[in-house]
Amino acid sequence: MIDINNDSLLREIIIKHFLTPTNKTLTNNKNAIIRELKSQTCADQLIIEILIENQIIKSMKFDGLACAIATSSIDLLINNLINLNTKKAIELIKNYQNFLLTGTLINIDQLNELVVMKNIHKQKNRILCASLALNDLLEILNKDE
Template structure:
């Protein structure tokens, strides 16, 4: 478990996902769903992509240009969403949203996303941290219908 009080470690994790993201670049699969996301407060623009097999997320990707917070969040979210079904993925995203907005959340479900535990104190960073999450949630909500 990551110590959310170790600010140096948290910065290192964010920078690692920003400079060397594992899930950047969209896959070429016509069965995937892509959602364009752009920030209302800055120039961040990313596309998020999910590939489902029935109700299971088998791949999750993103691409575009964004700040360290938005890029790291997108990359970590991709890692966490893979292999989740629709219900669990919504629980995961809703829990993350609670973390970002300073509401009650379940830390045991967050893994590396805990690096964003203090983002709610920085109002100008909320959109950055939620950019990919909101796009993934839109895709998943469309699949639930």
């Protein structure tokens, strides 16, 4: 469990997932769903690739250029979504959206390392960075249910 009161550790995790994201490479799987994401407020541009089989997220990757918050947010989110069924994934994303907007932790265990974004709600311009992929992911997952 992460000490959410250790701001230095939280920043370190964000920077780690920005500089060396574990999910930044597309597989070019012909069965995957691809979405291009472009921020309306900055230069962040990402491509997400998601493979869902039998309502289970089997693979999810991303590529592109984005700020530290957008990159680390999608990388951490992917770590939490892999192998979830679409219903649980939707629940997690909605919990994360609420957390980004309010800073309120409803289910800390569900968010895991995503708690590093605990102060984003205080920086309104960063909420868009951290949530760049969320609406598209919800749309994709809701279609699969």
